[in-house]
Amino acid sequence: MIIESLLTGAVQSGTSVLLTVCGETVTERVGVINLGTEGCMAVGALSAYIVCANTGSPWFAVPVACIMGGLMALIHAYFVISRKANQLATGLTLMFLGLGLTAFFGRNYVSVSVTGFTRVKIPLLSDIPIIGDAIFNQDPITYLSYLICPLLCILIYKTRFGLILRGAGEDENVVFAYGHDPIKMRYIGVIMGGMLSALGGAQLSIAYTHTWIEGMTGSRGVIGVALVCIAAWNPAKAFIGAYIFGAAQALQMMLQQQGLEISSFLLMMIPYVLVLIALFITSIRRRQTMPAELKKVFESVT
Amino acid sequence: MRTTKIKKVIAALLASAAALTTGCSSSTKSGSVGVGFIFVGTKDDYGYNQAAYEASVAVEEHFGDQIRVFRSENIPETSEATRVLEQMIQQGATILFPTSYGHLDPALDAAKDNPDCVFFHQGGLKTSENLGTYFGTIWESFYLAGISAGAATESNKLGFITSFAIPQVMLNINAFTLGAKSVNPDVTTTVIFTGDWSDPALQTDAVNSLADGGIDVIATHQDSTKTIVELCESKGIYVCGCHADASELAPTKWLTAPIWNWSELFIDMTQTALDGKFKGSIYDGKYRGGLKEGVVDIAPYGSAVSEDVRAQIDAVKQQMIDGTFFAFEGEIKDRDGNVRIEAGVRPTVDELETCDWFVEGVIGSTD
Numbered sequence: 001m002i003i004e005s006l007l008t009g010a011v012q013s014g015t016s017v018l019l020t021v022c023g024e025t026v027t028e029r030v031g032v033i034n035l036g037t038e039g040c041m042a043v044g045a046l047s048a049y050i051v052c053a054n055t056g057s058p059w060f061a062v063p064v065a066c067i068m069g070g071l072m073a074l075i076h077a078y079f080v081i082s083r084k085a086n087q088l089a090t091g092l093t094l095m096f097l098g099l100g101l102t103a104f105f106g107r108n109y110v111s112v113s114v115t116g117f118t119r120v121k122i123p124l125l126s127d128i129p130i131i132g133d134a135i136f137n138q139d140p141i142t143y144l145s146y147l148i149c150p151l152l153c154i155l156i157y158k159t160r161f162g163l164i165l166r167g168a169g170e171d172e173n174v175v176f177a178y179g180h181d182p183i184k185m186r187y188i189g190v191i192m193g194g195m196l197s198a199l200g201g202a203q204l205s206i207a208y209t210h211t212w213i214e215g216m217t218g219s220r221g222v223i224g225v226a227l228v229c230i231a232a233w234n235p236a237k238a239f240i241g242a243y244i245f246g247a248a249q250a251l252q253m254m255l256q257q258q259g260l261e262i263s264s265f266l267l268m269m270i271p272y273v274l275v276l277i278a279l280f281i282t283s284i285r286r287r288q289t290m291p292a293e294l295k296k297v298f299e300s301v302t
Numbered sequence: 303m304r305t306t307k308i309k310k311v312i313a314a315l316l317a318s319a320a321a322l323t324t325g326c327s328s329s330t331k332s333g334s335v336g337v338g339f340i341f342v343g344t345k346d347d348y349g350y351n352q353a354a355y356e357a358s359v360a361v362e363e364h365f366g367d368q369i370r371v372f373r374s375e376n377i378p379e380t381s382e383a384t385r386v387l388e389q390m391i392q393q394g395a396t397i398l399f400p401t402s403y404g405h406l407d408p409a410l411d412a413a414k415d416n417p418d419c420v421f422f423h424q425g426g427l428k429t430s431e432n433l434g435t436y437f438g439t440i441w442e443s444f445y446l447a448g449i450s451a452g453a454a455t456e457s458n459k460l461g462f463i464t465s466f467a468i469p470q471v472m473l474n475i476n477a478f479t480l481g482a483k484s485v486n487p488d489v490t491t492t493v494i495f496t497g498d499w500s501d502p503a504l505q506t507d508a509v510n511s512l513a514d515g516g517i518d519v520i521a522t523h524q525d526s527t528k529t530i531v532e533l534c535e536s537k538g539i540y541v542c543g544c545h546a547d548a549s550e551l552a553p554t555k556w557l558t559a560p561i562w563n564w565s566e567l568f569i570d571m572t573q574t575a576l577d578g579k580f581k582g583s584i585y586d587g588k589y590r591g592g593l594k595e596g597v598v599d600i601a602p603y604g605s606a607v608s609e610d611v612r613a614q615i616d617a618v619k620q621q622m623i624d625g626t627f628f629a630f631e632g633e634i635k636d637r638d639g640n641v642r643i644e645a646g647v648r649p650t651v652d653e654l655e656t657c658d659w660f661v662e663g664v665i666g667s668t669d
Binding site: 001002005008009012013016103107108110111113204208209210211213214215216218220249250253254256257258259260261262263264265267268 | 344346461466467492493494495496497498500501502503504505506507508510511514517528529551665666667669
């Protein structure tokens with residue numbers, strides 16, 4: 001029972017982070033870091049909520065959220081790729097812009113209720129002991145996230161398009177020499193990242209909590225950026241960090257519910273401490289996975 | 303009231319951005335006396351800030367052209383608040399209402415530099431020459447809500463979702479538990495601190511976790527409660543809201559909610575300051591209004607509260623108004639058996655609002 005609800009909690013609160021990690025992975029794969037994922041997430045969460053409230057259709061809300069998130073990321077792409085602006089500064093600004101814009105435009109939706117997506121039980125599979133309910137009794141966006149991870153892997157590692165995409169993040173001169181436009185690839189990578197982050201935001205607002213309130217992304221987008229390193233820029237491993245984070249959040253509630261008398265302030269730190277530990281472990285094992293062009297971002301800062 | 307993680311930084315930056323672009327909004331009336339209100343959140347959060355905002359509207363309507371009203375939302379609980387207050391004073395405000403708990407220190411700074419202005423701060427135990435604090439004894443309402451919860455539960459397990467283990471919150475948890483125990487001595491209250499006043503995902507996690515633990519009534523002390531109330535309805539858990547009547551979100555599971563009614567108090571405080579009678583008035587110091595003064599109340603009962611229970615709660619409420627009953631009158635022991643309030647003693651505001659212990663039956667960490 002405890003394990004099962006922990007797993008369910010891990011998937012439920014981890015999905016929004018997972019999608020953000022996937023998105024940021026694509027972005028960083030083309031050599032761009034977008035610290036504004038939190039802003040893209042917030043924009044996705046709100047736009048999905050608005051569409052859902054006005055049309056009643058969550059399926060219509062999903063593409064709209066992705067487009068809006070993509071537009072947010074486009075701002076980032078324009079500034080850092082075409083204008084060569086500082087990536088860290090632009091990303092942070094984008095985060096505040098997204099949070100500010102959504103707080104403003106979302107005011108009238110704080111008290112609006114939506115039905116959105118509900119959990120859909122998949123017959124047979126959801127009866128698998130222990131993991132069945134956690135994995136196969138979830139909302140449609142979560143099911144979508146199960147597909148997105150492997151699809152991204154195939155796209156990045158198995159297709160010619162993916163090769164060029166990765167190339168733009170490793171050495172733009174090589175991509176250029178092969179007759180492709182690294183600028184174009186970077187735009188695509190950054191915009192895809194924004195769209196996926198926004199999908200994560202939509203999962204929070206219309207599938208998981210059925211609520212819109214300003215700041216509801218609660219730093220999940222920021223933590224997503226950190227988790228990309230844990231996944232070693234590999235979408236196949238994105239779920240590790242994301243679900244650890246989700247599980248830690250569920251665990252924190254569960255320990256309190258079980259009556260464990262540890263300071264709540266300490267319990268609230270569990271997710272972040274776990275992420276730090278994971279970062280430490282991965283930093284020992286992997287040093288060469290960071291896209292080369294991405295390293296330049298930090299070298300240019302120092 | 304909301305202070306978490308990086309949100310604080312974000313809020314600060316957003317607010318400075320907002321202050322740069324819009325300044326504080328002011329009505330265009332040309333009255334002589336300026337009255338300024340600052341809020342930590344937005345005016346329509348259906349909770350804590352909205353209650354204060356509505357009262358600021360009541361003040362504006364009551365005094366009409368006599369006053370000029372300034373309002374600023376999303377003001378963080380930092381020196382940014384001092385800056386906004388100073389800005390309002392420069393524009394002619396002499397009566398200031400900083401309405402969030404954490405605005406106290408910034409407001410004290412502003413009060414020190416502006417001895418001619420009068421400050422009414424919402425909550426807190428620090429005052430100065432020209433700054434008084436006011437608050438509602440919302441724990442009275444939590445006690446009444448507790449009665450409805452104690453009567454509704456079948457598992458005898460109640461849940462309480464809130465943000466941080468701070469005195470005001472702990473006092474409300476104690477009151478809620480005492481109320482529930484007054485009709486059902488076997489109940490326990492399991493507390494979950496989420497570390498946030500309104501994060502809907504954490505609220506969802508908390509409700510799910512409490513539901514797993516067999517809890518069948520959930521009360522909350524959060525700024526925004528919509529997520530919790532809706533989720534409780536769908537999970538078949540009775541729910542006590544907070545700050546606002548959200549019964550429409552839980553038509554079958556709604557019990558009641560502690561609510562604020564600041565309007566009359568705000569009007570009276572403004573009048574006192576306008577008359578130049580702040581010094582020595584009841585508001586010069588620590589003013590606390592409760593059920594008797596109409597500052598706090600409970601929301602209309604849901605259909606899940608039976609006629610008998612309603613009558614019972616109404617009777618206790620009347621006794622509280624008459625002063626014949628005081629929920630924290632001793633002897634009250636904490637859950638370790640230490641006597642915290644001596645027999646027959648009614649604690650002072652300071653004693654109550656520094657509460658750092660739980661009564662018996664509360665499950666949760668005090669630090």
